[in-house]
Amino acid sequence: MTPTIKDVAAHAGFSIATVSRAINAPHTVNPVTLDTVRRSIDALDFRPSALGRQLRGERTRLIGVILPTLANPVFAECLQGIDELAATQGYRLMLMTTQYDTERERHAIETLREHRVEGLILTVADADTHPLLDELDRAGLLYVLMHNDTVRRPSVSVDNRLAAYEGVRMLIAHGHRSILMLAGTLAASDRARQRHLGYAQAMQQAGLAPAPALEVDFNADELSPSVLAHLTRGANRPTALFCSNDLLAMVVMRGLRRARLQIPHDMSILGFDGLAMGELLSPPLASVCAPNREIGCAAWQRLLARVTGGYETFSETPLALTLPHSLREGATIAAISNRNETTPARISVRA
Amino acid sequence: MTPTIKDVAAHAGFSIATVSRAINAPHTVNPVTLDTVRRSIDALDFRPSALGRQLRGERTRLIGVILPTLANPVFAECLQGIDELAATQGYRLMLMTTQYDTERERHAIETLREHRVEGLILTVADADTHPLLDELDRAGLLYVLMHNDTVRRPSVSVDNRLAAYEGVRMLIAHGHRSILMLAGTLAASDRARQRHLGYAQAMQQAGLAPAPALEVDFNADELSPSVLAHLTRGANRPTALFCSNDLLAMVVMRGLRRARLQIPHDMSILGFDGLAMGELLSPPLASVCAPNREIGCAAWQRLLARVTGGYETFSETPLALTLPHSLREGATIAAISNRNETTPARISVRA
DNA sequence: ATGAAAGCGCTAACAG
């Protein structure tokens, strides 16, 4: 069906070796021959099989990418960065998503290894304790994590703790004293932990009491009554919410609006991720921003350096590469008077 | 480095054929042998090379996916659908993005063909006149388009013309008479054309004058003065905008807000795509919704049917599969009194 | 400058 190098050789009247050379090292073959061969290649619409090549040579120029989901633009943004560089440098991407499911993670890694990918770029729930990553280490398969917050493994991320700390300090600077952190239900992730740590530190430093993260079901249409109760009831109801990611922040805002709360008048909102889309919201979402696309690019570059560089196993740069974060003030944060947080917050012009 | 079937054979003391059988047809080998072989496989951490397999067998179980960009969630949503089914059915995805660049499209197709993908799922700017697709037809490489609106090629989409028609009718039903369509600058796409057609039909049918689509730069931070002039100036300024996609709608809304226009009070907005995220906006974005995820799923199923089914070249179902669209009323549309469109619109409770 | 031949990792006849 599909023509092979043999067909070309026969058509051109040369050996397959010559055809191979004509393709891979044109200068080593007689110009006239070269021309003939090329004509045959065109005539047959021949396309060298990557399979055959890869089997022969060592390099597959294939990189595996494993992401939790594409429903969250954070990962789509990272992937954009990766894809851009991959395309430039002649590498192919094999993509698999896991929905944070360990079984699917295992399966993805397995599949990708069977395809002899030269390396892996991935995001997992919790990197430190992930057995599959230990396995990769043992097997010597190169990988770089994105977003995972760990010093034990090759990774690219922001300083989640510090970033969250600064974000919450900003809330405090705006006069908020009762601040709650919200997280998704599956949020046993390393970065969610770090973000909560930063939240807690900022609170304590201001002499405020940090609370455990409140879990919110991402997919529910409405906020659950119990969550809503937490957010609205009496005495020391929170005036600001720190959401562990932007998508969650958006879901929460919708829930609050449906419950007739106004943002930021009745509740200030701070997200995390810095989704490009957040800026398009009304009001623009305040967020602790990670450079998602750049994280993807950096992960790619680190991986490629190791893949091509070869042997500098460690001792090079630190395992964890930390990229700078930034604060997007947005307009979902209102300053409030410090007088009395139990009454509905008042709008301040300073916001 | 990586162990091969030979290593396993040597380690187990059997031939490579037996090892191969132990893997692919366990029931055909002696249980004791099987056990030994499996032990060796584990001991060596052997993983059969997909390369070797593919080279031998006909099937690569590899599908290429070519998307314009992942920055627009429309495509990420489609990809989710594809990926879900691919994972279930044991296929691998090779992903490439093009940024609507023809050269990159060519390159992506080329690369994917070299990898002997069994089929292609893709979205291009304009399917009807796309020379590369003709080439695919000629070469007999199976493909299915997503979102492209054409009857000439295998595709899955909504009826863009009809959907847009209904959307604009909805605007008209809300009392709007001066309605403008906005499109992205690179919007020479087949679906943008169909959507404009639907817009024009709805307008004409209501005795209103359709205007050419107004081009808006997607990436600019602010709306250009000339665009803004179109939207706000005097006599018959539009009271509603039909945006050719949701992302554009969001950008436009930001621009309008910066220009101190209120939505929907001063301007009603209707998007197209039905991004999941649109529901999270405030106000929730009215949109003509395509079932993006399902489009991905359907494209996958059609492709796989052809890939595995084999020979029913045509005569089966029609080339273009049209999935049902829906209207999401959202809250970016206000009803206006029909009296006098030249004065600022008034809020109506009916919205 | 070109060709013959080996071999990459694997599967599939075909023998035994």
Add this chain to the structure above:
DNA sequence: CTGTTAGCGCTTTCAT
């Protein structure tokens, strides 16, 4: 039930 062998499409010595 197991082994031998050929060959998938290609690159790469090694001769010529």
